[in-house]
Amino acid sequence: MSLExxxxxxxxxxxxxxxxxxxxxxxxxxxxxxxxxxxxxLCLHAHYDGKTVKDIKFDGKGCSISIxxxxxxxxxxxxxxxxxxxxxxxxxxxxxxxxxxxxxxxLGDMEALKGVADFPARVKCALLAWTxxxxxxxxxxxxxx
Numbered sequence: 001m002s003l004e005x006x007x008x009x010x011x012x013x014x015x016x017x018x019x020x021x022x023x024x025x026x027x028x029x030x031x032x033x034x035x036x037x038x039x040x041x042l043c044l045h046a047h048y049d050g051k052t053v054k055d056i057k058f059d060g061k062g063c064s065i066s067i068x069x070x071x072x073x074x075x076x077x078x079x080x081x082x083x084x085x086x087x088x089x090x091x092x093x094x095x096x097x098x099x100x101x102x103x104x105x106x107l108g109d110m111e112a113l114k115g116v117a118d119f120p121a122r123v124k125c126a127l128l129a130w131t132x133x134x135x136x137x138x139x140x141x142x143x144x145x
Contacts, residue, residue: 014069019071023045030043031136033135042128042132048140050082052081053081065113065116065125072113073092077133085137091107093130095113096123113126
């Protein structure tokens with residue numbers, strides 16, 4: 001199997017079997033965003049105390065890239081602090097613009113999203129969850145940004 005084929009398999013796995021899909025009781029973060037150009041819709045729910053993303057789930061509808069990216073994001077951010085979240089948000093945004101701020105080891109499954117950068121129309125799909133989380137952190141974090 002080629003590397004491209006492996007990446008497609010990872011994206012399809014996260015799309016068909018999304019991790020952390022659903023809602024949380026009494027979330028501290030409950031934010032909805034959409035990409036009207038392609039119809040992707042995402043609602044993030046998180047238990048966040050201003051320092052740690054204690055739990056995070058997402059719900060919504062969208063293409064395989066937006067759902068897979070949201071699934072991957074929840075896996076990497078769950079249990080991490082604000083600085084950790086911002087590092088990955090900034091790193092994924094940079095990756096979508098052809099820059100490598102995160103190592104392949106740090107990326108894990110998210111490395112499969114690298115190829116999306118070659119398709120500018122799909123970059124917004126891959127970034128929807130990440131920019132939504134960034135917006136939520138900017139609203140909820142004591143330090144803002």
